[in-house]
Amino acid sequence: MSRNAAAERAIREYIRDLRVRGNKLKKIDTKAYNQLGYPVGFGLSLALLFAVVVQVMSGKGSDFLKGFGLVYLLAVTAYFIAGQADVKAMGIGYAAWVITLGLMISNTVGTPTWAKPAIQVEFYIKTGLVLLGAEILFGKILIIGIPGIFVAWVVTPIVLVVTYWFGQTVLKIESKSLNMTLSADMSVCGVSAAIATASVCGASKEELTLAVGISLIFTSIMMVILPNIILALDMNHVLGGAWMGGTIDSTGAVAAAGAFLGEKALYVAATIKMIQNILIGVIALAVAWYWAKHVDRSNAGQQVSAMEIWRRFPKFIIGFLGASIVFSLLYHALGDDMGTVMVSHGAIDGWSKIFRGWFFCLAFVSIGLSTDFKMLSRHLAGGKPVILYVCGQSFNLLLTLLTAYLMFFVVFPNITARI
């Protein structure tokens, strides 16, 4: 082994030890802080901001303010539960808790009438999606070269289209929007893809809840099973990482499964997932166009004019893609190092991702508070959504593994050797 390789390994071990020691120290030094003022202040700021917008849009700003307290309280509770150490380590995020809390209220005592003006699913989701656009930096797709682009950008759309086709022609799922939301959720990147796709194809709250629920359950299962299969088969960690990155829905679960296997698997899995995350913008645009042209039509068989497509096209996509293009160009102009500091760590970590997280959380509260169990179970009738997910994911697992093997070991082994 060359001295350079030994030094690199020593540095990696040093960084890992430092992190493990740091995490242990954090646990020992934990002190009690009274941080109650922050969520209260933040909640008041959000309430005022949204109330002004609602007032401008519909003149019901004061009604919104009356109901926002409950919506925000449930969102804070969900974040609180998701922060519990075991819950966090198991990968059960705020989305699951906040939908559960909302469903508990709406299906028992019912959502109070005074809270209803603050239940603004579309408003929160679309605002959050525009902010999510800022996090989609297109330059990142080049990091791992052609093998990564193939695994994330070629396999994913194929799986999405095949799963959607399977749902329509074989399973004959009645709702096209549910079929598309589930297919995107499973093939792209879980909850965030489900939110984006559901918004552009006009899926109902129940359909989005169902897609998110199925995805969260299967993500937890795959996060545990996949690394153990890779270990049992003694699979190369670059291949294993690419396999996990391309197939496990949730981004956090990919990091957990990758870190469990080792650094090499983590680096590859995380990078593949990151490239796949960036695909959301393109998928959302393609689905929006397809829906406006082929699905969202009143008279089947009628030719749709360009003006009509534009009229049906969800306009928030422009903000979503616009934010992505602006931030991608900014990142590119600043260069990798400055871009990481200013755009990734500055604008995104310090601002957009925090607000986007809260907006999505508020959206999920609203979904839970306005979802009826009966409607939800109607969509689950016959178990077709679960069958669609299982069949689509099985195809995804096979195709991703095959493509990752071909790309990393047959076509570009030199890239694999350098990782």
Added chain:
Amino acid sequence: MKNWIRLGLSLVVLVVTVGVLIPWVSELGVFRPLVQSNMEKGVDATGLFYTDTREFSGADNHLRNALVGEPVAHVAGH
């Protein structure tokens, strides 16, 4: 009244799930190694997008250096 009792019961189920069931499940043989790994390495397994998880930033830096910088060729060359 019946509906309030149902809400109360579902809250009890939620508290038991978070406080008892999930910690118990996380100690089971299948889950324990992964849960322990997440806790030790500080991995946030709940991230929705790549910007939510700090491991992605490390992966980005590592691969950029490994595939573009080629430190091995320059330093260990001679």
